[in-house]
Amino acid sequence: MAGTGVETEQAGWSSRWAFILAAVGAAVGLGNIWRFPTLAGENGGGAFVLFYILCVIFLGLPLVLSEIVIGRHGRKDAAGSVAKVAQDSGVSTNWAILGGIGIIAAFCILSTYSIIAGWVIYYAGVMGADFFGALFSGDPFASALAGEAPEAIGGRMDSLFANVPLLIVMHTLFMGVTIWIVARGVLSGIEKAATYLMPAFFVLLITITAYGAFTGEFARAVSFLFTPDFSRLTPPIMNQALGQALFSMSLSSAALITYGAYVSRETRLPPVAGMIGLADTGVAIVAGLMIFPIVFAAGLDPAAGATLIFRSLPLAFNAMPAGALIGFLFFVLIFFAALTSSISLLEAVTAWAMRRFAWSRHRAALVAGGAIYAVGALCALSLNVLSDVRLLSFWPSFAEADIMNALDGVVGTILLPVAALLTAIFIGWKADRNLVVAETGLEGGLFALWRFLIAWLCPLAVTLILLFGLFPGLLGS
Ligand code: TRP
Numbered sequence: 076m077a078g079t080g081v082e083t084e085q086a087g088w089s090s091r092w093a094f095i096l097a098a099v100g101a102a103v104g105l106g107n108i109w110r111f112p113t114l115a116g117e118n119g120g121g122a123f124v125l126f127y128i129l130c131v132i133f134l135g136l137p138l139v140l141s142e143i144v145i146g147r148h149g150r151k152d153a154a155g156s157v158a159k160v161a162q163d164s165g166v167s168t169n170w171a172i173l174g175g176i177g178i179i180a181a182f183c184i185l186s187t188y189s190i191i192a193g194w195v196i197y198y199a200g201v202m203g204a205d206f207f208g209a210l211f212s213g214d215p216f217a218s219a220l221a222g223e224a225p226e227a228i229g230g231r232m233d234s235l236f237a238n239v240p241l242l243i244v245m246h247t248l249f250m251g252v253t254i255w256i257v258a259r260g261v262l263s264g265i266e267k268a269a270t271y272l273m274p275a276f277f278v279l280l281i282t283i284t285a286y287g288a289f290t291g292e293f294a295r296a297v298s299f300l301f302t303p304d305f306s307r308l309t310p311p312i313m314n315q316a317l318g319q320a321l322f323s324m325s326l327s328s329a330a331l332i333t334y335g336a337y338v339s340r341e342t343r344l345p346p347v348a349g350m351i352g353l354a355d356t357g358v359a360i361v362a363g364l365m366i367f368p369i370v371f372a373a374g375l376d377p378a379a380g381a382t383l384i385f386r387s388l389p390l391a392f393n394a395m396p397a398g399a400l401i402g403f404l405f406f407v408l409i410f411f412a413a414l415t416s417s418i419s420l421l422e423a424v425t426a427w428a429m430r431r432f433a434w435s436r437h438r439a440a441l442v443a444g445g446a447i448y449a450v451g452a453l454c455a456l457s458l459n460v461l462s463d464v465r466l467l468s469f470w471p472s473f474a475e476a477d478i479m480n481a482l483d484g485v486v487g488t489i490l491l492p493v494a495a496l497l498t499a500i501f502i503g504w505k506a507d508r509n510l511v512v513a514e515t516g517l518e519g520g521l522f523a524l525w526r527f528l529i530a531w532l533c534p535l536a537v538t539l540i541l542l543f544g545l546f547p548g549l550l551g552s
Contacts, residue, residue, distance in 0.1 A: 086261040087337045094338050095350055097269040100415030101330050102355040103276070105191055106323040108409050109384055111359040112366045114319055116377035118312045121303035124360070126313055130320035131356050134536055137528040138326050138495060140348040141502040144514040145174075146335020147344070152426035153177045153329035156336055157501070164507035173497035177329030178427050180490040182443075183482050184328055185420040186450040189253070190479065192413040193245030193455070194385055197235055199406035202392065206399035218398035219389060228393055232386045242455040250451065253417045254444035257425055258437045261337055265418055272411045279408040280358065284365040286401055291368030299377065300363050310543055317540045318487045324355050325416070327494035329423035336426070343516050358412075369395070384409075421447070454479040472545070492541040496534055503530030 088094040115123050148163070149156025153174030161170045202219050209217030220228050235241060256264040287293065321327055331351075338344075366384065370377055373391035377383075392402035421444055428439035457464065457478035466481045467473035473484050502511065503526065512518075517525055542549060 087339060088266060089262060091339070091342050091347065093266045093270065094334065094342070095347055096273045097266055097415070097419070098325075098331065098334050098347075098351050099354045100269040100273050100412075101325045101334065101419030102323065102351055102416075103273075103358045104325075104412050104416030105188060105195075105409065106319070106416075107355065107359040108362040108366075108412055109191065109381075111319060111323065112363050113379075113381055113383050114315055115300065115363055116367075116370075116383060117380055118315065119304055119307040120299040120377070121301055122305050122308040123312055123316055124300050124363070125303045126308060127316040127320055127359075128356065130317050130536075131324065131352055133528055134317070134495075134533050135320045135324045135326065136348060136352045137525055137533060138321075138498060139324055139331060139351055140344060140515060140525065141498055141529055142326065142331035143335035143338065143344050143348060144502065144511065145498075146332035147338045147340070147342075148510065148514050149332070150336045152336070152430050153332040153423060154427060155430050156332050160506055160510065161501075163510055164505060166505045170497070170501050170505065173494050173501060174329060174332060174427075176490055176494040176497070177327055177332065178424055180328040180486050180494060181330060181420045181423040182447055183450070183486045183490070184322075185253075185417055185424075185447045187454050187479050187483050188413065188417055188420065189246050189249045189447070189451045190242070190454045190458075192249045192410065192417065193242060194232075194235060195406055195409045195413060196245045196248060197241065198385060198389070199403060199410055201231070202389075202399060202402035202406055206403045209399055215400065216397040218395060219392035219402040221393070221399075223393065225390055225393070228389050229386050231389070232382060236458040239456065239459055242458065243452060246448070246451055246455055249413075249417065250444055250448045252414065253421050254440050256414075256418050257421045257444070258440040260436060261422075265422060268418060269415055272415050276408060276411045276415075279404050279411070280361060280365065283401060283405055283408065284361055286397075287365055287368040287372075290372070290395065292371035293364070293368045295371045296364055296367035299367055299371075300360070314540050314543045317536065318491065321491045321495055322487060323359060324352060325419065327491040327498065328420070329427070330419045333423045333426050334419065345515060345517060345521075450482075454482065488545065489541070492537050496537045496541065499529050499533035499537065503534070 088097065145160050146156050149159035151159060154171040155174070157174040158168040158171040161168045205217070205219050209215065256268050258264065325331060366388065367377060369391045370383070370387060373394050375387045375390060379387045388405070389402065392398035395401070421440065424443040424447070425436065425439045428434055428443050429436060432439070434442070453461065462477055464478055465474065465476065466478055467476060472488070473481050476484055512522060515522065515525065
């Protein structure tokens with residue numbers, strides 16, 4: 076029966092709030108807490124943040140609404156839903172390719188995501204052991220990794236990267252939990268996980284941010300994030316900000332279409348899309364306000380790059396009171412955020428496999444998860460034994476990228492923008508106008524505004540990202 080989409084048809088969120096929590100859970104992830112502060116730090120803060128916010132408002136939000144509209148109308152996986160909307164609009168069902176690209180993107184993102192989430196689990200374990208050790212010896216306010224020299228703390232990351240069995244164990248744990256939750260289904264797996272994990276996430280986020288605000292250099296972090304220096308806003312940086320906005324809102328990767336398929340017909344979608352965008356952007360900014368006061372107080376470099384939270388922040392946790400506890404909570408928080416995202420990534424692929432091969436949910440989750448696990452293992456190996464492999468050596472932009480970075484680069488600069496572009500053209504120009512009006516529930520001026528953004532601004536802006544992402548030479552700098 077799964078082949079007819081019947082299971083997707085029946086499954087559904089228990090309420091509008093359940094959907095919002097699950098979708099916010101999908102959006103809020105490593106992208107907000109690891110990638111956003113990393114990019115903001117590397118690119119000088121303020122101007123990047125401002126441009127990022129513009130991208131969210133003018134491109135991200137209209138696309139979020141479009142994807143949920145496609146899912147709710149189609150009530151299938153991403154490719155199946157696009158095909159249904161195309162069919163009901165009397166245009167070619169080949170448009171399903173845009174859902175297909177999204178599913179491939181979700182597959183690739185989860186392969187790399189699981190490895191980084193594995194580092195998070197490792198650090199949560201290290202800090203947790205530290206905290207509980209100190210607690211039982213009567214010192215709950217111990218700093219993290221006390222007695223370790225700064226070089227040793229930084230070196231932990233190198234030894235983790237060199238430790239194949241440890242990386243694989245963490246990867247296995249993370250994918251195992253993800254597969255288990257998705258196999259349990261929309262209601263008792265995905266929705267349940269989101270209703271526990273997301274509130275816990277928000278409590279942790281507020282606690283740690285408050286701690287940083289009182290003990291760290293909060294004012295400096297605020298001015299770093301909100302004082303724009305427009306001379307730093309070069310086209311490549313705008314390009315990165317756009318890509319980050321798509322990634323962070325889980326756009327173009329089949330997730331919102333898939334989750335949209337489980338939304339009831341009664342739910343009004345524009346406010347929901349707005350809430351997802353607001354929560355995602357809010358968390359990215361609060362994550363910046365959580366991390367940078369600590370970074371500045373410890374005299375660390377905000378532009379440290381991808382290792383900022385793994386190599387630099389533990390130094391700060393080492394230097395501050397109650398650092399073991401805060402460090403432990405910090406990594407638990409990231410773990411929760413990553414897990415609700417990985418669930419959505421796997422669900423996007425699983426829903427497709429269920430329809431395409433008429434598999435049961437268990438089987439689809441296991442096979443899809445297993446395939447992603449295998450590619451993820453290659454990414455883990457690309458940190459060590461396979462570190463010299465260059466899959467894209469023929470491609471100047473990625474010539475130096477190892478397997479994991481190549482995958483990440485292709486997704487970010489090609490797959491996501493291409494799927495976003497196709498989504499905008501499909502919804503803006505191809506989908507039946509009455510269908511779109513009915514699904515969005517927008518009227519008058521608001522509809523005209525949304526339609527202008529999706530039909531004109533998105534295709535134009537996204538084409539620019541694609542061009543500059545693929546041919547940086549065009550920019551001449
Ligand atoms: N938005 C997620 C984050 O910020 C990453 C992501 C991209 C994602 N596409 C997705 C998560 C699809 C779930 C589904 O970390």
